[in-house]
Amino acid sequence: MKILYGLLIVLSTTCVYAQNNLGPRLSAMADNGAAVGDIWCLQANPAGIAFIAQPAISLNYIRNLLSEEISSQGIVAVIPFGKNYLGTSFQRYGFSAYNESKVGFTYSKRFGENFSLALNGNYHQLKISNYGSSTGFSIDFGVFYRLNTSFSIGAFTNNPSGQKFNSDLIAAKIPTSFNIGTSYLATSQVLIATTVSKVSDQSIDFRFGLEYKLYNLLSLRGGISTKPFKQHVGFGLNYKKFAMDMATTFDTNLGYAPQIAIGYAL
Amino acid sequence: MHLKLRLDMHCKFFTAFLVMIGFIASAQTPEPQLEIKDILESVAENLPDDYDMTELIDILIRYKKHPVNLNKTTPEELNTFIFLSPLQISNFFTRIKESGNIADILELQSIDGFDVKTVQSLLPFVTLNEDTEYEKLVLRNMLNLGENDLMLRFAQTLQKQKGFTDLPGNRYLGSPERFQTRYRYQYGSIIAAAITLDKDAGEKFFSKPFDFYSGNIALSKLGKIKKLILGDYTMQFGQGLTLWSGFSFGKGPDVTSVAKKDLGLRPYNSTNEYSFFRGVSATINLYNGFDFTPFVSYRNLDASQSLDIDGNLVQSTINQTGLHRTPTEIKNKGSLSQLIYGGVLQYAKNELAIGGIAYHSKYGNSFITQSALYDRFSFTGNALTNLGLYYNYTFRNIYFYGEGGKSLASGSAYLSGLLTSLSPTVSAALTYRNYAKNYHNFFNQGVSESSEAINEKGLYAGLNIIPNKRWAFSFYGDYFRFPWLKFRVDAPSSGYEILSQVVYTPNKTFKILLRFKTENKQQNTDLDVPINFIDNVKREGYRIESNWQANQRWRFQNRIEVSQYQKGEAKAEFGYLVYQDVDYSPLFSKITGNIRVAYFSTPGYNSRIYAYEDDVLYSFAFGMYSGKGFRTYLNLKYNLAKKLNIWARYALFYYRNVETVGTYLDEIEGNQKSEIKLQLRYQF
Numbered sequence: 024m025k026i027l028y029g030l031l032i033v034l035s036t037t038c039v040y041a042q043n044n045l046g047p048r049l050s051a052m053a054d055n056g057a058a059v060g061d062i063w064c065l066q067a068n069p070a071g072i073a074f075i076a077q078p079a080i081s082l083n084y085i086r087n088l089l090s091e092e093i094s095s096q097g098i099v100a101v102i103p104f105g106k107n108y109l110g111t112s113f114q115r116y117g118f119s120a121y122n123e124s125k126v127g128f129t130y131s132k133r134f135g136e137n138f139s140l141a142l143n144g145n146y147h148q149l150k151i152s153n154y155g156s157s158t159g160f161s162i163d164f165g166v167f168y169r170l171n172t173s174f175s176i177g178a179f180t181n182n183p184s185g186q187k188f189n190s191d192l193i194a195a196k197i198p199t200s201f202n203i204g205t206s207y208l209a210t211s212q213v214l215i216a217t218t219v220s221k222v223s224d225q226s227i228d229f230r231f232g233l234e235y236k237l238y239n240l241l242s243l244r245g246g247i248s249t250k251p252f253k254q255h256v257g258f259g260l261n262y263k264k265f266a267m268d269m270a271t272t273f274d275t276n277l278g279y280a281p282q283i284a285i286g287y288a289l
Numbered sequence: 290m291h292l293k294l295r296l297d298m299h300c301k302f303f304t305a306f307l308v309m310i311g312f313i314a315s316a317q318t319p320e321p322q323l324e325i326k327d328i329l330e331s332v333a334e335n336l337p338d339d340y341d342m343t344e345l346i347d348i349l350i351r352y353k354k355h356p357v358n359l360n361k362t363t364p365e366e367l368n369t370f371i372f373l374s375p376l377q378i379s380n381f382f383t384r385i386k387e388s389g390n391i392a393d394i395l396e397l398q399s400i401d402g403f404d405v406k407t408v409q410s411l412l413p414f415v416t417l418n419e420d421t422e423y424e425k426l427v428l429r430n431m432l433n434l435g436e437n438d439l440m441l442r443f444a445q446t447l448q449k450q451k452g453f454t455d456l457p458g459n460r461y462l463g464s465p466e467r468f469q470t471r472y473r474y475q476y477g478s479i480i481a482a483a484i485t486l487d488k489d490a491g492e493k494f495f496s497k498p499f500d501f502y503s504g505n506i507a508l509s510k511l512g513k514i515k516k517l518i519l520g521d522y523t524m525q526f527g528q529g530l531t532l533w534s535g536f537s538f539g540k541g542p543d544v545t546s547v548a549k550k551d552l553g554l555r556p557y558n559s560t561n562e563y564s565f566f567r568g569v570s571a572t573i574n575l576y577n578g579f580d581f582t583p584f585v586s587y588r589n590l591d592a593s594q595s596l597d598i599d600g601n602l603v604q605s606t607i608n609q610t611g612l613h614r615t616p617t618e619i620k621n622k623g624s625l626s627q628l629i630y631g632g633v634l635q636y637a638k639n640e641l642a643i644g645g646i647a648y649h650s651k652y653g654n655s656f657i658t659q660s661a662l663y664d665r666f667s668f669t670g671n672a673l674t675n676l677g678l679y680y681n682y683t684f685r686n687i688y689f690y691g692e693g694g695k696s697l698a699s700g701s702a703y704l705s706g707l708l709t710s711l712s713p714t715v716s717a718a719l720t721y722r723n724y725a726k727n728y729h730n731f732f733n734q735g736v737s738e739s740s741e742a743i744n745e746k747g748l749y750a751g752l753n754i755i756p757n758k759r760w761a762f763s764f765y766g767d768y769f770r771f772p773w774l775k776f777r778v779d780a781p782s783s784g785y786e787i788l789s790q791v792v793y794t795p796n797k798t799f800k801i802l803l804r805f806k807t808e809n810k811q812q813n814t815d816l817d818v819p820i821n822f823i824d825n826v827k828r829e830g831y832r833i834e835s836n837w838q839a840n841q842r843w844r845f846q847n848r849i850e851v852s853q854y855q856k857g858e859a860k861a862e863f864g865y866l867v868y869q870d871v872d873y874s875p876l877f878s879k880i881t882g883n884i885r886v887a888y889f890s891t892p893g894y895n896s897r898i899y900a901y902e903d904d905v906l907y908s909f910a911f912g913m914y915s916g917k918g919f920r921t922y923l924n925l926k927y928n929l930a931k932k933l934n935i936w937a938r939y940a941l942f943y944y945r946n947v948e949t950v951g952t953y954l955d956e957i958e959g960n961q962k963s964e965i966k967l968q969l970r971y972q973f
Contacts, residue, residue, distance in 0.1 A: 186846035207756070210712035215754060229789075231764055233752060235711050245719075245750060252785045254748065254768060275768070275783060277425070 043067065043181075044114045046083050047284045051257025052232025053246025054215035055202025058167065062286065065099045065112040065129055067145070068179035070165035070201070072110050073139035075132045078102045081266070081286035088279040092118035092176075106133040108141075120152040127163075137169040149188060149195055157190035158162075159195045168223035173208040177188035199223045200238075204230075212236045226250045242268065251275065253273040264288050292731045303942070324348045327412055328372055329963040343559060344535075345371055346906065351475075356416035360390040360581045360841070364637070367600040368552055371538075372410050374545035375681065376688040376708040376716065379640065383683070386639070391417060399689040401686060402710040404759045437973045442905070444966040445490070452491060452614065453955030456575065458658075461491030461614040461954060467498070469560055487560040489615030500613055503565070507556040512797025515580065517571040521798045525549075526564060526633050529734035530702050530724075530742065531646045531677025534564045542790045542804070544718045544751025544765045546709050547736050548690050553635075554582055556792035563590075566629065578638035584648075584720045589951060592652060605659045605667070607918065615913040615954070626653035631675075640684070644880075646677035650731065653718040663774035666700075666727040666744075675695070676729050677874030686710050694733070701727030702742065704735055706749075726773040738769045738786070746770045761792040764907035777813050779821045784810035798838040806830045841954075842878075846870040854895040864891025866914050882925040889914035905936035905968040918944035918960070932973055938966040 040116030044065030049056045056067020062079045076102065086271040097114040110129035117123055126145070131141035150156040165179035181200045189197055204218035214234040221227050229236040232246030232255065240262065247253040257270025264287055271281040325346065348369050357366055359560040367378045381403045385391070385926045393415060397408045398965040452461035487501040505520025527548050535557075538546040554572050557565040570584035591611070597797040604625060613622045617814035631648020632704030655671040660665070679692035680753035691705035722736060735742035736749070751765030758913035772785040792806040807829045813821040834848040847869050855861040868887035873879070883903050891897055903924050904910045916921065929935055941963040944950060950957045 071969045164790065207754075213711045213715045215715065215752070231752075231766075231789075233711075233717070234717075235717075246788070247750065249787055249807070250764075252768065253789075254499065254750070254764075254766070271767075275785070 025055075041244060044083060044085060044095070044116070046081060046099070047260055047268035047282050048244065049232075049261075050272060050282060051235055051244035051246065051255050051270035052216055053218075053230040053248045053253070053255045054213075055150075055217045055218050055230055055232040055246065056204070057179060057202050057216075057220075058175045059204075059207040059216050060167075060175075062099055062101050062288075063108075064165075065110045065127065066114065068165040068167060068177045068204075069110065069129045069141035069143040069163060070131050070139045070167035070179065071177060072101045072108050072129065073106070073133040073141065073167065073180065074169075075101050075103060075288075077289045079286060079288040080087075081284050083284035085280055085281060085282035087277065088281070089277055090118070090161070094118070094151040107131070108133070110143075115206070115241045117150075122150050126148070126149045131165070141165040141167075147188070149185060149193060151193065155190065155192055155194070157193045159186055159188040159197050161186045175206045176204070177206075178203040196223070202222070208279050220274050308692070310827050311415075311553075322919075347628070351796060352414035355478075356414055359394075359415050359417055360385070364642075364725060365553060365928070366700045367753075370411065370414070373550075374402070374543075374708060374716075375548050375550055376545065376683075376686075376710060377407065378550075379683040379688050380686075380710070393417075394529065395789075401713065402716060405711075406755070406761075424716065431476050431480065435474055435480075436845060437971075438471075438473040438973045439972075440469075440471045440906075440968065441967065442968045444964060446957075447963045447965065448949065448957040448959065448961065449949075450954065451956040459615045459617060462616065462619070463488075463491050463614060465490050470499075471558065473558065473818060479509050479511075480733075481505075481509075483556060485557045485560060487562070489612055489614070491612070493613075501560065501562050501611065503557060503560075505556045505558075508740065513574050515572040515574055518554060518556055519569050521565050521567050522570055522584075523555050523557045523564070524570070524582070524732075525555070526644060526646055527551055527553045527679025528636075528679060528690060528704050528736070530692045530704060531647065531675055531730065532633065532732050533734040534566060534732055535559070536564070539736055540738075540749065540767060540786070540788075542763050542788065544753050544763055545708055545716065546687070547718055547720050547738070547749055547751070548895075549635070551786040552970075553633075563607075563609040578636050579933050580635045580637070581632060582635070583630075583632040585628075587626070587628050590627050591618070591623065591627045592625040592654075593617075593619045593621050594624055597655075597657065597827075602659045603655045604654060605657050607663075610801055613693070625653075629653075639641065641682045641700040643680045644678070646675070648675045653698060663776055663778070666773065668696075668699075668729040673729055673731075675732075680889040692735075692798070694728065694730060694735075696727075696729040699729050700727035700743075701888065702728040702730075702733070702735060714756050714957065716753045718749070720747075722747050722749075722750040725932065738767065739771070739775065739783070744771050744773045744775065746772065759794055761794075762790070764789045779813055780823050782811035782823055784808070786926045800836040802832070802834040802836075804830070804834075805831075806831040815859070823870055826857075827853070827855045827861075829853040829896075842873055842875040844872040844874070846872070848898070850898050850907070851862075852891065852896045854893075856895075862892045862896045864896035864898060865889065866891075866900060868920070868955070872902075879928045879962065880925065882923065884923045885918040885921060890913055890919075890921065902940075903936050905966055906970070914945050917946065918942060932971060933951070934970045936966070936968040936970075940962075940964045940966075 025032055043066040045054050045056050049059060049061055049063050056064055060071045060074035062075060062081050068208050080100040083097040089094045095116040099106060099112040101110040106189040109132040110222040112127040115122060115124040127145045127146050129141055130283060131139055133139040133254050145161045147157060147159040149192060161182035162184060163179060163181045167177040169175045179202050182197050184208050185199055200220060200222040202218055204216060206214060206216040207240060208214050212235060216232045218230045228248055228250045229249045234244045236242045238261060242259040243258045252275055254273045259268040266286040268284045271279050273279050295314045362376055364382060365683055367373055384400045396405050439440050453465055456675040465957040467490045468488045473483040475481045486499040488499050492500040502522045505518055505522060507518045509516050526532045529537055535548055541545060554570050567588045568586035568588035570582060572580055572582045575581050581749040593608060594602045594604045596872045597603045608621060613619050628651045629648055633644060633646045635644035650673045656669050658669055659667055663697040674697040676696040677692060681690040686709055688708040693703040695701040702724040704722040708718050710716045724743050724745045728743050733742050736744050738747060739745055747767060747769035749767040754762040766787045774782050786808040788806045792802045794800045809825060809827050812826045814824045830853045836846045850866045852864045853861055864885060866889040868885055870883060870885045872883040873881060892914050897913055898910050902910045902912040902922060920942055924938045926936045927933060944960045947960050950962045
């Protein structure tokens, strides 16, 4: 069985890597992290963290129902210093015989009230039992612009320089991606977000997500990714400084992958 | 006399052309049909290929003449407005309930979900005045105030089709003309009667005047009896899983159209020869919000039959085309009797409607299992009992709806969904459906990806965003699974469909539309292998369309559509269609018309493109553009007198690099296919 999972992961390696762990809020909105301000932007458009008012931290756990063993964990944290923002992220994916991990450090700067830029450096590690391990390094850029109170636009790229793992034994790439997105706050209750994303060697993915704040306490979310086709759904609970979000994605081939995150903002 | 009339007609036609060419618009009768056309165009995309729009058009024309009093209307009446969503209708009544009658028509804009476009579409058909009713049942009134409407339609393909030649075996025994006649009488909203006659191309005309006869008498508002119909009628209840005859809306750019609006019992006036009931039915108000609709229907259907081992006639399917042209079709005509009886009990009050359906069908001969493996769960036997339960309920800004259906001794089907206006600018739709492979129902029109709402599970999610009056976005995704085999799919399969559309209307005279649609399904491979495996099949469509109005007289529409078809690893196939429409309809002109010139090129049938075409009586037809060539048509309407209108249509397909057009008995020698149509309508 393990061989099967390993095979699955190796076959879908580029996919796996492209799918950064975006936390349940952005995941439920069809991985829309290009133009939505959220702490999990650290894993998508890092410039999105420049609109977070307080230091914040969030922890996430994803379980793939296809297999009991495969899981993903992530943690992100952001600290603002005036108009400068520092962030860090860590994510791990896989099972005992195979795992990938990534550590990132982000610096983002806001210019005026509506515009921000960010730079993110990642250190990647890939371990496969009986094969050894390999490490790599990559850079992400992001830009975020708020046209007005309801409309935002953002763009980011992962690994534009096409960095690779340093070992010849493991022929895994660090994927390159280009993403552009918009978000539209239709009312104070309804947020709609779209992203167009191109990951190296894959067809262009169009994603569409929606967040509906039913009450201040409770938000409902849903979304659709087109390539590959995925349906996303989730909800979030906000209580004082705590946030708990849950989401699940449904992939036609890989099935359900539910996730949960707990966040705290100072 | 006859000759004189014809001569006279010729003269009129000649004059008509002169008028057209010379731009001499004589100011006489107003042309109120533009707004109807706009509405039909916007909903046409949600309709199936062979939808008969006559009913929709008739309803709108009637409302134009006798506007609906908004302060006296019922949910059932508003349901007949095709462009209103169930949520809008529900919000409308909530508003009336909470703040009383509407004093100014512009108050509509303050109702949740009523955007500017909806209000504009609704305005011509509604009123707040009281004095529109003349509902006393007196014979003199019935003769004086009743409205009569007679319509005659003639159509013919000009080239000779193979079926009309002297073939030895199967051929068309009748003549190539198509005739339709419809007469309707209407007195207020309490009495209506209609007769429809139809003869399709290839059917015999002289031995028996018409192949298809249909008619009914409908009475409404007779105290406790809300409606009573004798003759041909249709029934539409709930979400269409249990009892729905006639066609219905499905998935489309207006994402709210997945929630069906049932119209209950209605008289049948279409020329479709299959989807109706024949007998008697009534809707009776029992008590308060309780309505009961009992019905009984007896008909003879067409079926191809054979003898089983005991010597009994049996059939596997019903033939729904209504065509009786060849010896075989004539032999099969009316060979299967169908008796249906049952009832619908509905309770509707405020935000809640709930209904139960039960009926039994009895067939003259038995159905047998079909030979194909994918069809092995189809209905067998000669008696079937169907049960159903449906509901809709509005809670705050959410409209919930659903239905469950069960065929006794076999499978069940259910559907559940919601519409919600998340904000004044955003509305969303969500529907889950689950139809068993052995759900047996001859009147099932549930929302589905397949042509039949069986053997399917699916989740549909859609969003309409109208941020202001210039922009409108819609988007939906539908994921579906077919747990059992299907025609040309030898394994359980799945797929999805995505549509996104943007409409930009910067001002009243210009509109541009962009649309992208993709559909991914699975189908048996084309490769010659011992056991079929299934390949992914992708169909995509890209559309750009612009509408602009040069002045009061001229309107233009251009469209470019590109289609893509790809199966498995084979090379993708691309086709395209480009057309220009010109519409001439001055405000007070006797003559109006429109023309299309199109060029299309598709490498094969798989990348074919569909587009709506204008037809007589501002009706529409689906045009299929496949192969390579030109398409053009011209429609003209001339008001001969105030109540007498005549339409003429000429349409031509001109294919390049082909020697024949059409297949089998419809085959035509040469590379052209053209058709003429004439229609006369007299309202008195």
